[in-house]
Amino acid sequence: MKQRFFGKGLLLVLVSLLMVAALVGTSVADEKVIKIGTLFPLTGPVALAGQRCRAAVETAAEVINNAHPELQVPLAAQEGLLDGYKIVLIHADHQGKPDVAKSEAERLFDQEKVWAIVGSYNSAATKPASFVAELKKQIFMCGCSSSGALTERNFKYFFRMAPTDKTESIEFVHYIEWINETKNAGVKTVGLIYENTEFGKHAAEEGRMAAEAKGFKVVADVAFNPGATNLNSEVQTLKAANPDAVFGACLGGDYTLWVRTMKQMDWLPKVALNYCTGYQDPIIAGQLGEDANYFMGGTGYAPEFAELMPAVAAVEEIYKAKTDPSVPFDSDSIQEAVALFVLAQAIEKAGSLDPTTVAETLHANEWESPLSMGGKVAFAPGGQNIKAMSMLTQLQGGEYKRVFPVDLADTEPVIPMVPWSKR
Amino acid sequence: MGTFFQVALDGLFNGLLYAVVAAGLSLIWGVMDVINFAHGEFLMIAMYLSYWLGFIWKIDPLLSSLAGGLFVFLVGALTYKLIISHTIGKSAMSALLATFGLSMLLKNVCLNRFSPNFRLLQGTFLGGKTYNFGGLIVPVPQLAIGLVALLLLTLLYALVKRTRLGWAIQATAMDKEAAELMGINTEKIYLLVFGLGGACVGIAGGLLPSYLAVHPEVGGLFSLIAFVCVAMGGFGSIPGALLASLLIGLVEAFAGFYIAPVFKYVAVFGLYLVVVMVRPRGLFGW
Numbered sequence: 001m002k003q004r005f006f007g008k009g010l011l012l013v014l015v016s017l018l019m020v021a022a023l024v025g026t027s028v029a030d031e032k033v034i035k036i037g038t039l040f041p042l043t044g045p046v047a048l049a050g051q052r053c054r055a056a057v058e059t060a061a062e063v064i065n066n067a068h069p070e071l072q073v074p075l076a077a078q079e080g081l082l083d084g085y086k087i088v089l090i091h092a093d094h095q096g097k098p099d100v101a102k103s104e105a106e107r108l109f110d111q112e113k114v115w116a117i118v119g120s121y122n123s124a125a126t127k128p129a130s131f132v133a134e135l136k137k138q139i140f141m142c143g144c145s146s147s148g149a150l151t152e153r154n155f156k157y158f159f160r161m162a163p164t165d166k167t168e169s170i171e172f173v174h175y176i177e178w179i180n181e182t183k184n185a186g187v188k189t190v191g192l193i194y195e196n197t198e199f200g201k202h203a204a205e206e207g208r209m210a211a212e213a214k215g216f217k218v219v220a221d222v223a224f225n226p227g228a229t230n231l232n233s234e235v236q237t238l239k240a241a242n243p244d245a246v247f248g249a250c251l252g253g254d255y256t257l258w259v260r261t262m263k264q265m266d267w268l269p270k271v272a273l274n275y276c277t278g279y280q281d282p283i284i285a286g287q288l289g290e291d292a293n294y295f296m297g298g299t300g301y302a303p304e305f306a307e308l309m310p311a312v313a314a315v316e317e318i319y320k321a322k323t324d325p326s327v328p329f330d331s332d333s334i335q336e337a338v339a340l341f342v343l344a345q346a347i348e349k350a351g352s353l354d355p356t357t358v359a360e361t362l363h364a365n366e367w368e369s370p371l372s373m374g375g376k377v378a379f380a381p382g383g384q385n386i387k388a389m390s391m392l393t394q395l396q397g398g399e400y401k402r403v404f405p406v407d408l409a410d411t412e413p414v415i416p417m418v419p420w421s422k423r
Numbered sequence: 424m425g426t427f428f429q430v431a432l433d434g435l436f437n438g439l440l441y442a443v444v445a446a447g448l449s450l451i452w453g454v455m456d457v458i459n460f461a462h463g464e465f466l467m468i469a470m471y472l473s474y475w476l477g478f479i480w481k482i483d484p485l486l487s488s489l490a491g492g493l494f495v496f497l498v499g500a501l502t503y504k505l506i507i508s509h510t511i512g513k514s515a516m517s518a519l520l521a522t523f524g525l526s527m528l529l530k531n532v533c534l535n536r537f538s539p540n541f542r543l544l545q546g547t548f549l550g551g552k553t554y555n556f557g558g559l560i561v562p563v564p565q566l567a568i569g570l571v572a573l574l575l576l577t578l579l580y581a582l583v584k585r586t587r588l589g590w591a592i593q594a595t596a597m598d599k600e601a602a603e604l605m606g607i608n609t610e611k612i613y614l615l616v617f618g619l620g621g622a623c624v625g626i627a628g629g630l631l632p633s634y635l636a637v638h639p640e641v642g643g644l645f646s647l648i649a650f651v652c653v654a655m656g657g658f659g660s661i662p663g664a665l666l667a668s669l670l671i672g673l674v675e676a677f678a679g680f681y682i683a684p685v686f687k688y689v690a691v692f693g694l695y696l697v698v699v700m701v702r703p704r705g706l707f708g709w
Binding site for chain 1: 433437440538540542548551560589634635636638639641645675676684685687688
């Protein structure tokens with residue numbers, strides 16, 4: 001008798017559980033959500049940059065999902081997309097490893113059922129992850145990975161916001177020509193130092209081509225393994241070749257090690273120009289203190305650009321609440337926010353959640369982007385943003401001063417770099 | 424010629440740093456047959472301790488290194504007591520996997536508590552200082568670490584070879600049961616050895632923020648190179664670890680400068696393979 005009672009009770013509990021599960025399932029299915037995957041290096045050597053990129057995408061999602069009429073960015077005034085769809089972010093970590101990036105992209109699409117992915121900071125990780133998206137005919141929005149090779153694959157579902165290494169290399173060479181003409185800088189030779197990755201190798205290749213095309217001789221080509229315990233041989237090689245200008249592609253901790261090793265070896269080129277690297281990271285610049293000064297690089301955003309990009313400040317406040325009140329957007333993280341804002345505009349304009357329709361809409365239109373220096377975003381075949389712009393800055397007194405192009409400059413560059421002994 | 428000596432000097436300094444990291448690992452392996460996978464993370468936590476002492480209380484890494492040594496000695500002893508002691512007498516794999524788990528734990532705790540930020544100490548006593556001897560630049564932080572490494576290795580060697588405690592350590596390493604029959608408390612010896620291994624790497628880690636950024640991943644490559652030094656020098660041999668570390672430092676520097684910087688670790692690991700093929704027990708192994 002007792003057993004029969006227990007059996008009936010158990011059956012009742014199971015039926016109740018099934019009903020609750022069915023109800024919950026229905027409510028989730030009815031909920032109007034667009035799942036977007038974010039894929040960044042949240043751990044590993046460049047985790048700091050990855051976590052900031054994630055926070056930037058979260059910032060964009062918050063602005064899109066909620067009404068923020070005070071913000072001067074597209075879709076801020078309304079709530080959600082397509083009459084009530086909300087963006088839900090699913091975060092994944094590729095640890096800076098291409099193989100992990102590929103498997104995480106597969107997991108995001110196959111198991112998490114995300115509709116698109118935003119990522120992935122490291123070009124080496126973006127390459128396989130976006131390949132997965134292309135195969136599945138799903139959209140991949142790339143904020144800041146700068147390897148030009150990414151947009152030379154003629155992919156239809158891949159879109160990149162940032163300028164490429166090629167654009168930056170040409171800008172570096174224009175700058176050198178300008179300082180030779182106007183400041184009598186006497187720069188004739190170039191050295192390259194770069195991490196031995198997809199990003200670094202491509203940046204160096206573009207740097208070499210741009211420099212040689214304008215008659216500059218590349219006298220040092222120094223690749224190194226990221227995360228090295230020291231960069232002594234690397235800096236010794238540069239010092240022995242003594243190039244007038246150095247193009248650098250050193251991320252995160254490697255950048256600090258490079259700068260400090262140059263200081264120890266008491267050597268500097270006349271000009272040190274950096275791609276999308278540790279140079280643009282305001283925290284790293286702060287940690288290096290005085291030693292960071294007089295280095296230069298391509299910069300898509302810094303707080304000092306406020307007058308050029310007035311819409312950023314208010315959005316930046318939301319971003320700071322998600323990271324650290326003292327950490328503003330940087331050139332890389334802001335591009336990831338742009339990626340989601342542009343994607344959201346395309347979904348709204350397409351009026352559809354069919355990835356192919358939205359991808360075609362992305363290609364066919366020009367998008368408002370107050371968080372980009374160019375103010376607009378438009379894509380060439382292959383997915384490169386042809387409106388992407390950056391300018392050259394130089395760290396002076398711990399601030400990113402705009403120095404080139406001249407019409408946007410607010411400060412004269414210091415050339416040559418002040419020697420270590422005179423700082 | 425000046426460049427040759429500069430490269431050699433850089434190589435020697437790197438080698439001495441690897442030696443002090445490898446010494447503790449070698450001692451632990453030699454006595455206990457345990458490969459401590461968390462050794463690189465021991466270095467990392469000492470670096471964090473030194474960084475925070477410097478950042479908050481302006482204590483120079485020169486002093487913090489002592490705190491680093493003491494702290495990681497305690498971490499090492501605790502690691503033995505709480506983790507390793509449970510794996511003694513079981514498969515060698517269980518200790519290895521346990522320390523691997525510990526390394527993941529330490530790395531992720533630091534990642535969680537301190538974020539992945541790269542942290543650099545500014546204005547340290549040693550930081551940025553160099554001596555210039557007719558063009559030969561001697562970086563003071565690396566010189567200090569090199570001298571400390573030599574001192575520590577000498578003390579460690581003397582402790583093992585010249586003291587009653589060292590004889591007890593050697594006896595335990597040779598035959599645990601026989602040592603116990605002779606009245607040696609092998610449990611205490613193991614605890615001490617794990618602590619001493621930690622103290623060596625703790626002192627080195629305490630000094631490193633004078634010129635190296637601290638972050639949760641910083642121990643990884645040091646740990647890998649330390650394994651190579653220990654295997655190449657012969658497991659358990661402190662002079663072997665020193666010689667192998669110096670060799671690795673020099674090969675790394677010369678290959679990096681005279682062949683190509685990207686080739687330096689290829690040369691290091693290539694040399695390791697050659698040594699292991701020719702002499703599987705390492706240079707000084709038994």
